[in-house]
Amino acid sequence: MKTGKILKYMVSAALVSSSFIYTVSASASGDLNGDGSTNVMDYIHLKNIFLSESGADAYSDSADINGDGVLTVADLVCLRNIILSVTEERPDKPASEYPIDESCILEPKGTVHTGEGTFYGGGYVGGCAMLDPVSTDYWIVAMNLADYDDARLAGAYLEVTGELGTINMLVTDLLPEGKKGDLDLYVDAFPLIAPVEKGRVPVSWKIVPLDIADKVPVSYRFKEGSSEYWCGVQLLNHRYPVAKLEYLNSDGEFVEIKRRPYNYFESMEMGPGPFTFRATDIYGQVIVDHDIPLVLDEKIEGKSQFPL
Numbered sequence: 465m466k467t468g469k470i471l472k473y474m475v476s477a478a479l480v481s482s483s484f485i486y487t488v489s490a491s492a493s494g495d496l497n498g499d500g501s502t503n504v505m506d507y508i509h510l511k512n513i514f515l516s517e518s519g520a521d522a523y524s525d526s527a528d529i530n531g532d533g534v535l536t537v538a539d540l541v542c543l544r545n546i547i548l549s550v551t552e553e554r555p556d557k558p559a560s561e562y563p564i565d566e567s568c569i570l571e572p573k574g575t576v577h578t579g580e581g582t583f584y585g586g587g588y589v590g591g592c593a594m595l596d597p598v599s600t601d602y603w604i605v606a607m608n609l610a611d612y613d614d615a616r617l618a619g620a621y622l623e624v625t626g627e628l629g630t631i632n633m634l635v636t637d638l639l640p641e642g643k644k645g646d647l648d649l650y651v652d653a654f655p656l657i658a659p660v661e662k663g664r665v666p667v668s669w670k671i672v673p674l675d676i677a678d679k680v681p682v683s684y685r686f687k688e689g690s691s692e693y694w695c696g697v698q699l700l701n702h703r704y705p706v707a708k709l710e711y712l713n714s715d716g717e718f719v720e721i722k723r724r725p726y727n728y729f730e731s732m733e734m735g736p737g738p739f740t741f742r743a744t745d746i747y748g749q750v751i752v753d754h755d756i757p758l759v760l761d762e763k764i765e766g767k768s769q770f771p772l
Contacts, residue, residue: 494529494543507543507716544714559771562750568707570616570746574670577611579645581626581667583654591637593618593727594698601675603653605633608642616746617671618727620705624649624669626657632672638725671746673772677703682743682770683763684756687728692736692758696728697721700763703770704745712740745770 494502496509510527529539588596588604593615602621611617612635620635624647631653639648647667649657658665680701687696699706709729710718721729737758744750753766 494527496527502543507540510540510543511716544716557752559749559751559768562752564748565708565744565750566748568744568746569748570705570707573747576668576670577645578666578668579608579643579647581624581647581649581654581657581665582663583649583651583660585651586637588636588650592725593636593638595619595634595636595700595727602632602634603656604636604650605653606637606639606642606648607635608639608644608646610644612638615723615725615727616707617705619699619702621672621674622647622669623672624657624667626665626667628655628657628659631656632675633669671704673703674701677701677769677772681766681768682751682753683765684741684753685763686758686760687730688760690758690760692734694730694732695734695758696724696730697739697741698728699743701769702743702745703772704747704749706743707746707748708744710742712742718742741766743770 494506496506510529527535527539529542532538584606586606591604591606592612595618605622605624607617607620617635622633622635624631624633633647633649633653637648639646642648647669654660657667682702683700685698685700687698690696697709699709709721709723711721711731711734713719713733714735719731719733721731721734723729737756738754739756739758740752740754741756742750742752749770751766751768751770753768756764756766
């Protein structure tokens with residue numbers, strides 16, 4: 465059996481083996497590619513060392529992650545744990561430093577939509593998006609199917625305008641019978657934009673940033689019943705609606721998580737956590753949060769927020 469095949473078996477088994485050893489100088493930086501930080505790219509680089517036929521010529525002293533003076537598969541496991549583990553010394557990269565994901569852009573910021581506004585008494589309990597308002601400054605509103613777009617605008621903050629004025633609203637529910645642009649306002653909110661007796665009125669609305677986003681990071685909430693075998697996660701307190709959520713798998717690759725119409729991202733492949741999540745908003749802006757533990761019945765704060 466060729467050396468490369470032996471090493472490939474060792475890596476896939478994720479075992480520490482004394483049959484494959486390179487002697488190196490002790491170093492725990494993990495910055496194999498010399499870009500000044502220890503991240504997923506270093507993990508991929510180290511993995512390629514083990515999978516290559518000539519790995520002995522490809523390593524640097526920084527590959528001895530556990531500092532035991534030799535290079536083994538244990539260093540690969542150790543590097544992965546460093547990247548995925550809690551480290552206060554490794555702040556999350558600012559959102560402004562990530563490239564825009566153009567595939568997620570829904571529309572230009574400030575785009576104005578028009579439709580008809582009605583009112584109903586639901587949304588605070590049992591809303592389709594399974595959300596509660598984060599601030600008393602926001603009323604709740606149900607959105608038509610086309611704009612809701614399989615929950616892409618679930619949790620969107622809107623500025624809604626009618627003939628009597630403008631109010632802030634949070635999308636928590638669905639208006640199945642509505643046409644594109646239509647909104648169904650909470651019953652107590654409707655009189656603030658139009659006379660109640662009219663019942664159905666022209667409205668305009670646009671997506672606006674969460675007003676407290678500068679003070680709070682994006683948070684995560686796991687669905688009841690989540691475990692290492694099946695997991696549902698919801699994002700909260702995001703400045704703008706979330707278009708896509710991905711998790712970092714054991715191979716150092718980001719994998720997109722399918723979103724359900726009730727506004728949870730669900731997967732059977734994520735494992736026990738803690739998780740590294742990469743989220744993209746409807747303007748293509750990207751954030752990454754590390755070390756999110758799988759904890760039920762509470763909101764887990766990240767360290768990142770989408771830029772304005």
